[in-house]
Amino acid sequence: MRILVLQHLDVEHPGSFREIWDEKGHERVAVELDAGEPIPELEAFDMLAVMGGPMDVWEEDDHPWLKAEKAAIRRWVRELGRPYLGICLGHQLLAEALGGRVARMAAPEVGLSRVALTAAGRADPLFAGFGPELDVFQWHGCEVAELPEGAVSLARSDASAVQAMRWGRCAYGFQFHPEIVEETIADWKRIPEYWASLVKTLGPDGAERLAGAVMPRLPAFRETAQRLDDNLSAALVEAAA
Numbered sequence: 001m002r003i004l005v006l007q008h009l010d011v012e013h014p015g016s017f018r019e020i021w022d023e024k025g026h027e028r029v030a031v032e033l034d035a036g037e038p039i040p041e042l043e044a045f046d047m048l049a050v051m052g053g054p055m056d057v058w059e060e061d062d063h064p065w066l067k068a069e070k071a072a073i074r075r076w077v078r079e080l081g082r083p084y085l086g087i088c089l090g091h092q093l094l095a096e097a098l099g100g101r102v103a104r105m106a107a108p109e110v111g112l113s114r115v116a117l118t119a120a121g122r123a124d125p126l127f128a129g130f131g132p133e134l135d136v137f138q139w140h141g142c143e144v145a146e147l148p149e150g151a152v153s154l155a156r157s158d159a160s161a162v163q164a165m166r167w168g169r170c171a172y173g174f175q176f177h178p179e180i181v182e183e184t185i186a187d188w189k190r191i192p193e194y195w196a197s198l199v200k201t202l203g204p205d206g207a208e209r210l211a212g213a214v215m216p217r218l219p220a221f222r223e224t225a226q227r228l229d230d231n232l233s234a235a236l237v238e239a240a241a
Contacts, residue, residue, distance in 0.1 A: 085173075108140065109143075111198075120166075134155070
């Protein structure tokens with residue numbers, strides 16, 4: 001496949017999915033929207049992946065490219081009907097572009113946590129082979145407060161009711177970060193907005209200890225990303241048969 005990756009910050013990239021996609025022979029084309037790079041013609045791609053970022057979905061005055069990005073996402077899933085993978089901000093943009101509502105949370109959700117699959121999530125092919133709960137990594141201060149019409153919640157946490165969602169046949173969003181790799185926390189800690197939410201949630205000492213707590217979990221997170229990608233690939237093959 002040719003995968004178009006929309007990024008909003010150079011350190012918010014597909015992480016472990018890059019290696020997974022490379023091993024499968026997929027071609028990745030990354031577009032850095034915050035650097036002014038334009039969105040290319042969508043028809044040339046088979047899958048759209050939209051990553052996270054420190055901006056919020058409503059900050060169009062500060063980030064005018066958000067308007068074009070939302071329009072591209074809307075056209076991608078509604079008109080082209082091709083696979084979509086949104087992570088964190090990309091998850092929220094999917095909801096916003098389709099008429100849902102994103103809102104700021106009472107407190108950020110940052111660090112290690114667990115999400116529980118909903119009944120729809122347990123039945124969804126994307127989560128085939130998973131147990132009823134997943135260990136995940138979180139780093140967000142906003143959430144999908146209202147699903148767009150036609151969307152279903154696939155997973156939830158105590159802090160947020162929409163940790164994963166599906167719209168249509170193959171448009172998926174994750175509020176958590178299955179793509180996390182070894183350098184993720186060090187890279188993100190250098191972003192002022194991210195560091196502030198980290199300290200607010202975990203305190204200064206907890207913020208400093210986060211990388212050490214996450215390191216032993218990285219192999220399991222890599223397995224989660226691999227299974228999610230394998231399941232998505234299998235679902236698409238079955239749908240095309």
